[in-house]
Amino acid sequence: MIEIAVAKGDGIGPEIMEAVLDIFKAAEAPLQYEFVEMGKWVFDKGFGNGMTPEAKTTIEKLGILFKGPMETPKGKGVKSINVTARKTWNTYANKRTFQTLHGVNTVFSKAGIPIDVTVVRENIEDTYGGIEHQLTEDVAISRRLITRPGSEQVIRYAFEIARQKKARRITCVHKANIMKITDGMFLNAFRRIAGEYPEIAADDIIVDDLCMKMVTRPETFDVVVLTNLQGDIVSDLCAGLVGGLGFAPSANIGDNICIFEAVHGTAPDIAGKNIANPTALLLSGIAMLQHLGLTATAAKIENALLYTLEQGIHTGDFGDKIIPALNTTDFAARIIANFGKQPNAGARTAAADQPVKIEVPVLKENQLIHSSEPATKTLAGVDFFIDSTLQPAAIADIAQKYSTDSLPLINLSNRGTQVWPGGSKFTVLVDSYTIRFEAPEGKTITQQTIIDLYTKLAGEFQITSVETLLELNGQKVYSLAQGQ
Known part of the structure; x- marks a missing residue:
């Protein structure tokens, strides 16, 4: 028996989890469950991360969590339990498989266009760090963290999935035309790793272009890998x-x-009514069985599900309204009754179960992932964010008093657009400016140089944030202002 942790979840979670576990039991899946306390009701008991210490210990011992949907209390200043769990345990790749299901009518199924897209989403970085600050009464900022090691982890996983799937194509989705450093880092990691998989056609596409093409020709995509948001x-x-x-x-x-x-x-709104559709959780459970090496059991359940859908059997949220909808329990029972039957389309085949032994290591310290080829780092300048309602020229007049040959004032920007020197009177301003000082080529500065400058400017302005400007191996790795 393979032990796994199970969290039933909130709302409809307990109902659909019970239905799925009934299907697993009927299929004789060799699983043993340790039920853990997670979700909104755990928040309400005073556990700020949405899980009890015992739940955390159990999950870290067993290595597998099967969970129902969970709600994060609104207006209480707490983080999403779903995001917290993914980040706490470094589940860096979110894999979602989207396939045409016969019996689930869509525009594309009616047109005879098959869909089989695997989305691999980076799962723990990007804006989901939730690192936000309000700089002024009118301006808030969110930090978007993209790391090279984190990008490499998820991209390499995506290529492995493409290899297993025998995919014809893997596509990196990005916005590197605008976010040249963050998405640029992700895209560059993709291009490097693509060289390790020459048998797979690899390309990239801007995210807005992908969205347009995905709703017009989804059948042309196979595996796509993206940043978190x-x-x-x-x-x-x-x-x-x-x-x-x-x-x-x-x-x-x-x-x-x-x-x-x-x-x-x-x-x-429908919790407790026993009318929820358990299909998504069941498909997630099937993916879990496959991950655990229980491929034959997974195929048995999936074939029964596909056959059931083909017969027009459905819950109230989809399907032919002429055919009466089943409740959650009866829908699960029909799937069980269809064990051993093969769907007309998409039947799954698999070798006998070969259970995988999950071994979670006992860790004495946190793992640090770092680039294998560290770069030469040089301080190139500094951006000071200030709270001010002065006009750009007035701010520049003050800042120029502290401009030196080794660290001269370069420009002012507002919402990322240069407003001094030059700029346009038609650029609408808010109460947060960025003052940039940048060392000339060949000049070196230190952190102390920046601290000294900070001390001087702090006597003139309310400084809300500071960002150092960096060069790596002689290359500037910071953005220019629009119009600079």
Whole structure:
């Protein structure tokens, strides 16, 4: 027996989890469950991270969490339990598979256009760090963290998935035309790793172009890999192509701990009514069985599900309205009754189960991932963010008093657009400016140089944030202002 942790979730979570576990039991899946306390009701008991210490210990011992949808309390200043779990256990890759399901009618299924897209989303970086600050009464800032080692982890996983799937194509989705440093780092990692997989056609596309093409010709895509926020949006778009979030499975993959969950919400309006659709959670559970080496059991359940859908059997959220909808329990029972039957399309075959032994290491300290080829780092300048309602020329007059040959004042920008020197009177301003000082080529500065300058400027302005400007191996790795 393979032990796994199970969290039933909030809202409809307990109902759909019970239905899925009943299907697993009927299929004789060799699983043993340790039920753990997570979710909104755990927040309400005073646990700020949404899980009890015992739940955390159990999950870190077993390495597998199967969870229902969970709600994060609103207006209480707490972080999402779903994001917290993924980040805490470094489940760096979110894999979602979107396939045409016969019996689930969509525009594309009616047109005879098959969809089989695997989205691999970076899962723990980007804006999901939730690192936000309000700089002034009118300006807030969110830090978007993209790391080279984190990008390499998820991209390499995506290529491995493409290899296993025998994919014809893998596509990196990005916005590197605008976010040249962050998305540029992600795209460059993709291009480097693509060289390790010469048998797979690798290309890239800007995210807005992808969205347009995904809703017009989704059959042309195979495996796509994206950063976190873009991946969140695109994966929900893909769910819409195959029938909605009720058919969207999710696997959060880490080196030590993995989380399998449905991506839809808790649907509190129908909680307790036994009418929710358990398909997304069941598909996530099937992915978990495959991950655990229980491939034959997974195929048995998936074939029964596909056969059931082909017969027009459905819950109230989809399907032919002429055919009466089943409740959650009866829908699960029909799947069980269809064990051993083969769907007309997409039947799965698999070798006998070969259970994988999950071994979670006992760690004495945190792992640090770092580039294998560290760069030569040089301080090139500094950006000071200030709170001010003065005009650009007035700010420049003050800042220029502290401009030196080794660290001269370069420009002022407002919302990323240069407003001094030059600029346009038609540029509308807010109360947050960036003052940039940048060393000339060949000049060197130190942190103390920046601290001394900070001390002087602090006597003139309310400084809200400071960013140092860096060169790596002689290359500037900071953005220019629009119009600079």
